[in-house]
Amino acid sequence: MSSGISVIIYHVKDLARAKELYGTFLGVEPSTDSPYYVGYEVGGHQIGLVPDAHERALTGPVCFRDVPDIAAAHRALIAAGAESEEEPHDVGGGMLVSSVKDVDGNVIGLRQHP
Structure with missing residues (x-):
């Protein structure tokens, strides 16, 4: 990442x-x-x-980290114990985002530029 x-x-x-x-x-x-x-x-x-x-049902901010391959990063976090919150998807102009929840319910965001 x-x-x-x-x-x-x-x-x-x-x-x-x-x-x-x-x-x-x-x-x-x-x-x-x-x-x-x-x-x-x-x-x-x-x-x-x-x-x-x-x-x-979110409260508080969600921090996003830029990654070169959002699908791979999303899968790696799931493999490390996270739960998928939002599968990778296009939010416009080719920008991809996704998010996972850690074991305590905190949301972690991922972003991939077009």
Whole structure:
């Protein structure tokens, strides 16, 4: 797997309210602003807001690590004892994401650039 955490995603219920709050907190305007994702570039990292908290039982942020082969990384984490939360899938423009839960229920995210 590659090194470093590249993205931190917050799953939110109200994207407009979250966008206002995180814009104030981070002190920058969004670099990506769409109905399904709002992203902020801060110190070489991306902080993202995804409006799907009402669909998921997640609380807290999910950190994503960039990997060269998401399918292989996902399988390796499952083999190491994780449980699949979200199978690798395209979220637009060829960007692939997936996530697993560790044995304590913490979510670990993976991301592969096109």
